[in-house]
Amino acid sequence: MSFERPQDYPRYSGTPNPDQVHGPEPTRYVLQPGYQEQQPAYGVLRDNSNATVSLVLGLIGLCTFVLIASPFAWWKANQALREIDANPGIYNNRGMAVGGQITGIIGTVLLALFVLGGLLLLFVLIAATGGN
Template sequence: MSDPDETMPPTHQPYGGAGRSGDAPASGQGQPPEPQAPYGSSSQQGPYGQPPATQPYGQPYGQPYGQQPWAGQPYGYAAPTTTHPQANTALVLGIVAIGGMFVCGLPVLVSPFAWYVGARAKREIEAEPGRWSGRSEANTGMVLGIVGTALLALGVLAAVLLVTLAVAGSSV
């Protein structure tokens, strides 16, 4: 077998040591050279002449690859919004109305309230989008309220029709 140093290109130097036998290590002791500050900035000041950021007790941050510590919101970033409280209320009312209709039929009576609360929350969210989030919850609650109200109206119409037919059939 041949010596691995003979197959290495002349510019290759393995990590932490000399390339070929007889070559001197890059930094004198077989260690890689000390990293230098990027773009010629000194270690006593950060980029653009700012003082270096420090941790508690005065220790400078050890950011890898010359990254700077995050010091605030990036440009163009909006503050986080909170979910409108009535958006979740509308969603819960809509789910209770549709789900409860199949169990006992009575919870479908809350469908108009889900529709109303969802529509109102949606209007308020659209009026102040930087303050409120939860448009999808409000919209879903409103749609479930509309479906439940339509089913409620069909149920009431069917009940009225049955009562009318029963009264008409008994008078004959």
């Protein structure tokens, strides 16, 4: 049976590892000249306004049948997702952007179907009246 001697243990140097005490340093991004740095405090996440706008537009498009808002919801959601993915650890509402993207896609498909149906109905009515 072998016993480890105390001198075989690593000694405590008195200075803790900074990564274990405070965590890693937040990522700093290079800003264009003339812009102020708007990084939130470490650990504080903020909402992306494009994600909120996209979800609101998508819900307006689906719930009120103002389907013209749906392509704009899809567009704003794609913008928001690009911003959120480009700045990890800054924004916390990726789910709202995904929800805006989904509602925007559904509304855009419905809008396209209504437009195609209206055109088909117009051609049927023109053919039924004899083209006069």
